[in-house]
Amino acid sequence: MTYPETLEYLYIQMPEYQRVGHLAYKPGLGNSLRLDAVFNHPHQHYKTIHIGGTNGKGSTSHLLAAILQQSGYKVGLYTSPHLVDFRERIRVNGEMVPKKYVVDFVKKYRERFEPVMPSFFELTMEMAFLYFEEQEVDVAVVEVGLGGRLDSTNIISPDLCVITNIGFDHMQYLGNTLPEIAAEKAGIIKPHTPVVIGESDDEEVKKVFTVKAESENAPIIFAEAVLNDFSAHRADDEWII
Template identity: 75%
Template sequence: MTYEETLDYLYNQMPEYQRIGERAYKVGLDNSLVLDNIFGHPHRHYKTIHVAGTNGKGSTSHLLAAILQESGYRVGLYTSPHLTDFRERIRVNGEMIDKNFVVDFTKKYRVQFEPVMPSFFELTMEMAFLWFAHQKVDIAVIETGLGGRLDSTNIITPMLSIITNIGLDHMKFLGDTLPLIATEKAGIIKQGVPVVIGEKGNQEVERVFRDKAASLQAPIRFAEEEINDLSAVRAGSRWIFHTREYHSIICELGGFAQQKNARTLLTAVALLREVGLVIPRDAVYRGFSQVITLTGLQGRWQLLQQKPKIICDIAHNEHGLRDVMEQLKSEQYNQLHMVFGMASDKDRESVLPLLPKEARYYFTRASVERALDEQLLQEEARAYGLTGERYGSVAQAVATAIKNADENDLIFIGGSSFVVADALPLFS
């Protein structure tokens, strides 16, 4: 098979949750454990760091990988979903997995893994673990896919666990209250393994984390307590963070949420030093300031064009979009144009009230089965005072927004990672 044929096989034979939703979701670790045995437990050949959370886990994973790379380690990075290239999910020191390895892996092990009937995520996770072993990484940063306790990645025993925050998302699978979701995310906490909690949440959520950590004798650190003096100043499209220990950390990521992520990262760095990693101060500065260059991260308050200014962001739930909408308020423009689409399984009743009523909307549908019909989105949005036209593709919506916008207007593209994924190639 060619590389393209291999991808077609993986997408069509191994159901992918990101693309088709609920039908691809498999509960439990049974498949992951069987696959891991087939491939010889490759993740045991290097240290791992496990990252979960409702929002911010992708940025946190990339920032941590960048800092560790700049500390001289060979670092694997496994994240999902990808935006424009499947290989974004699996990187070593920022370089995407080799196409030939994807083909050879599928060809070599197909007879062994097909009877297991794994999901796309379960199989590509093992592909990543094996690639990292082949590449002789020192450490791999592993992002969960969905939840924690029953997530495929939860077969690893990391040197550090990180839970960024808890918000209402994937409630059909994780529970419909914050404590229930926190319980699922807390499932990545392991016996004796330190854990960093980025945002405490409410008292019930905090108690879930404290109780779980205590039951497993896992040292727990809350980033809001550890880094309680962080201040942030805007510098163009970037942030400059200040703490007692670090002065003038320049962060290449410009989203409002990065202030919270910075606390999480600095707390994690301190803990990793305690367990024996050598992380120089200048590596922390370089990791923050060059994270996009070092890891290829995309889609986080990303500036795509000037005049008119075009920004995209993959935030897709109430917890994430609240920060993004606040950041939009801080921008200066004559008219705001919103190219907006959602996944069909997201909670529109919590998202639509957050959106600015004064904007001109271009309701659209991403090119995945899971995307919400643009006409339905337009009709539901109207009840919240949001008006605009609908478009059957992101490309058509973006092109129309650009045609309608003056050079001092702002175009925002978002509502779903799939909308951003369809938009990015238009600006490459």
């Protein structure tokens, strides 16, 4: 199987996948958990940071991965969707997963994962988790695909959660009001796991996150509380913070 043939298999031949339409969204974690068990839960072998939200979660994921890499860590990065190349979704220290790995993953494991009938997103996510384990990353930054509570990525037990600003998106799946959407995004908050919340002027949205964090005994930090004590200016070709 060539690389183009492998992509064709991933895009079209997986039984539960459509590029657009209602079948592209497959809510629930049951299938993701079954698929993860097939691969013996690879994400449990390294630290993870889970990033959700509406606006800026992709940029935040890339920025955080770059900061960690510059700090000396080996960093996996899983994002979606890709813009040009499928391999943009899966990176280690900024380098995209090799084409050969994508091909070999499908060839080697298809008899194991096909009975689970994974969606495109579930399968590419598990490919990323396994690749990160094999690459022995120190930490993986994992971006939520859609929503949070029922997103496939929500099977991980992260060391940190980040939820960026909340806006109106995918309302047919997540709700018609900002608090309803925030409740779905808040689903990634885990017990005793710190969570950083993006700036928000909506007190009802803040309340949703606060209540969820309290129910999980999760330390919560609102970005604006930190930004109020933060300033930066340029002087003599240097940034002063």
